[in-house]
Amino acid sequence: MEYLAHLFETSEVTIRKDLTALEESGFLLRRYGGAIKLPTEMNEESQEQLSKQKLAIASAAANQIRDHNRIIIDSGSTTGTLVKALHHSGLVVMTNSLALANELIALECEPTVLMTGGTWDARSESFQGKVAANVLRSYDFDQLFIGADGLDLTRGTTTFNELIGLCQVMAEVSREVIVMIESQKIGRKMPNLELEWQQIDKLITDDQLDPNVKQQIEALGVEVIVAK
Known part of the structure; x- marks a missing residue:
């Protein structure tokens, strides 16, 4: 842990958070003092199921x-899969992701694409x-589609990223907030708490x-849709 903190010029607390997030995403296993890489076959199997x-x-x-x-459509791998499923006519789509913007402009349904601009967070x-x-x-929007790193059943959506202010604004300007x-x-x-339950539809x-x-x-007043 100390070596990683020195290598990336950050604190051990940050390293622990990042390793936890990577473990929860299926990329490694935490071990005392650090982490180990998952076996390739386990990684591929979990990634296929996740996909x-x-x-x-x-x-x-x-x-x-x-x-x-x-x-x-907020940036993220889960929300990003929504782009390929879009087939609706006359859509106006705002995103803060360059990658998603490039995918959007290539769609046959030809949505109007808007970008937030701002400061790039690598x-x-x-x-x-x-x-x-x-x-x-x-602007004002009909719907926000947003993902999350975690979901606290007491508080709401959570993330290890400290940049959560924009998500709050996205929710404020949308009539319906949909978490994927x-x-x-x-x-x-x-x-870090991202959206409270009362903000989620x-x-x-x-x-x-x-x-x-x-x-x-x-029971918290949120409609749950189970995809099959």
Whole structure:
């Protein structure tokens, strides 16, 4: 741990957070004092299952969209799969991701693509900051599609990224907030709260969701959509 902190010129606390996030994403296993790489076959198997879950979630999310809707797609791998599922006419799509913007302009349905601009954050591969927030506030949207690193059943969506201000603005300017998240992330408590439950309208996840957890989330007033 000390070696990694020195190598990346950061604190051991940050290294621990990053290793935890990588373990939860299926890239390594934590061990005392550090971590080890997952065996290739285990990694590939888990990634294949994860990909199927994300595609199912994306398909269910696309079913929530209507022609001519104005939507925001936040940066992220789960939300990114939604782009390929878009087929609606007359869409206006705002994103803070260069990669997603490039995919959007290549779609046959030819959505109008808007970008937040702002300060580039290499860690999240997205635009953040005051400029991005001001751009978002100059529009209003029908729906926000956003992912999460974890889902605290008491507080809401959580992340290890400290840049959470833009997500709040995205939620503020959207009439409907839809969280796209794999069931394996539900129950994970990251250090930073992103969106509180009262800010979330719908949660879309895969069919591995525990029925008891589903009921617990619905009791908070959130519609739960299980993708199959």
